Amino acid sequence: MKHSIIARLVMMFAAAALIIFSLIGGVLYAVVKNELLRHERDGLVTTxxxxxxxxxxxxxxxRWARVQTKLDTLTPADGKVRFWVFSDDPRFSYGKDLAELHDFDYDPNNIGRLRIKGKEFPLHTLTKVLPAYLDRPAIRLTIGVDTEPYFETLRTFVAAMIGLSLAGILLVILFGYWIARAGLQPLKKMSDKAQTLSPQTLSERLAVSALPDELSDLAQAFNGALDRMENAYKQLEAFNADVAHELRTPLANLIGETQVALSRERSAPEFETVLQSNLEELDRLRSIINDMLFLARCDQGEAATSLVHTAIADEVQKTIEFFEFVLDEMQMSVEVVGDVDAKSMIETALFRRALTNLLQNAIQHSPAGARITVSIDxxxxxxxxxxxxxGEPIEQRHLPRLFDRFYRVDSARRDFDGVHGHGLGLxxxxAIALMHGGTAFASSKSGKTTIGFxxxxKAA
Structure with a gap:
């Protein structure tokens, strides 16, 4: 079951108040109890x-008869104070139920508790043995004071303390609820503001300066998330538009050529030419779709699995051989430099695909007779x-986006085969670099563009 922050804060306020009142009540109870006991003993000692x-x-x-009369006079009718004199000589004894009360316990300080039939509370007693004097033998004098006022005072104090504590806890809950609502009001405003955001208002941000220090970090993190979400949303919109554009062009070509072919009677060779052209467009569509599916698998966290320990330079040479015809035609050359003995665990098919895209991109944007360099570090x-x-330099503002899907620095640049690519190569x-636990990078300076991954x- 979920609780609101306000409810949790109120519950914590109530728990804290309960603990505090309990501790204070316990201390006050001990103090009052000790003071009452001390006051009672002081009165008992005086009497x-x-x-x-x-x-x-x-x-x-x-003379003992006069003592008995005096003790009768000092004994109140309600029995709050009682006197006993225990003696081996009955003539010097005093008090009721002497035989039953002859033996009772008291501590080394002669203080004890004595229970009398018919009384709810015990008597607080002080006992002392007096030495023999003249005809009187040694006697044991005991004075008892009723503890009912003592216990009733403690009971009243506990009841009052419990009542005041409950009232205090209730007040803490009420004030805690008000304080929590007031304290969390900025958070509620931030939540209400967040709920108003939509794809059309992603550019709006929370006002950090108007928030308390405790919420400013959260607001800044939320604004950062909005920045990333806005960028992602813009990229997604651009991606969708680019996908639609890239798919629309070959589809429009297919439809147009087919309509032209069907507009009048054609010979078999003419239809064959149309089908051949349509096949090229269909192949382009298949290439776009396959590349998009591959990138979608990469986005889901797919990693390279068929890893082999191989020399990087060997895979580079095998990939370069694939471009020999194009390189000869454009009078270009490729030079491999760096650590040609480097080895690593790679999935060779993916590695060659990535390098093929880089070489193809370099050939596309290099002048005839250029020397392309592949460096291994x-x-x-x-x-x-x-x-x-x-080749032509790439502005710095374009470099971070070179690896975005369907992104072209200059859509008017030609491809090596005379047609425009679909912008998924880089x-x-x-994606292949990420599948191998690596990264991709690009730089352009001094008339040279370098792109790699x-x-x-490095394998041992």
Whole structure:
């Protein structure tokens, strides 16, 4: 079950208040209890001293009768204070139920508790043995004070403390709810603002300056997420438009050529020519779709699995051989430099595909007779493969987006085969690099453009 932040804060306020009131109540209870007990004992000692002074100076039976009368006078009718004198000589005894109360416990300080039949609360007693005097033998004097006021005071205090604590906790809950609502109001405003965002208002941002310090970091992180989402949304819109454009062109060609072919009677050779042209457009469509499916698998986290320990330079040479005819036709050459002995764990088919795209891109954008360089750099953890070609420089603002899908620096540039590519070549290079745990990079300076990628780790 989910709870709101306000409810959780209120519950924590209530728990904190309960703990605090319990601790304070426990301490106050101990203090009050000790003070009441001390006050009761002080009164008991004072009364005992007065009685002891009187009794200790009586040593004859005649005078003892006057002591008994005095004790009867001092004993209240409600029995709140009781006196007992225990003696081996019955003439010098005093008090009710002496036989039953003869033996009871008291501590080394002569303080004890004595329970009397018919009384709910025990008596707080002080006992002392007085030495023999004249005809009187040694006696044991006990004075008991009813503890009902003591326990009733403690009971009243506990009831009051519980009532006040519950009232205090209730007030804490009410004020805590108000404080939590007021304190979380900026968060609610931020939430309401976030709910108003839509694809049409992705450019809006939360005002960080108006938020408390505790929420400013969250707002900045949220604004950063909005920035990334806005960029992704724009790229997705551009991607969808580019996909539609790239698919529309071959489809329009197919439809147009087919309509022209069917507009009048054609001979078999003419239909064969139309079908051949349509086949080229269909092949282009298949290539676009296959590349898009490949990139979709990469986006889902697919990694290179058929890894083999191989020399990078050998795979580079095999890929270059594929372009021999094109290179000869355009009087270009490719030079392999760097660490030609570097080895790594790669999936050869994917590696050649990435390098093929880079070489094709370099050939497309190099003048006739240019020298293209493939450099291999065995770094500490990665093996870097880069293709450099002379040609028109690429502005720095374009470099970060070279690996975006369907992105072209100049859509008017020609392809090596005389047609325009569909803008997925470098995106595939980046995807293959990621599948090998590497990255893709690009630079353009001093009339030379370098684009390359790394594969994950030099083999031992």
């Amino acid at each position: 005992f001293n007065d009685i002891e002074y009187m009794v200790s100076r009586v040593g004859t039976v005649d 065995a770094q500490q953890q990665d093996v870097q493969v880069a293709v450099s070609n002379p 995106a595939i290079v980046k 790394t594969v994950g780790g």
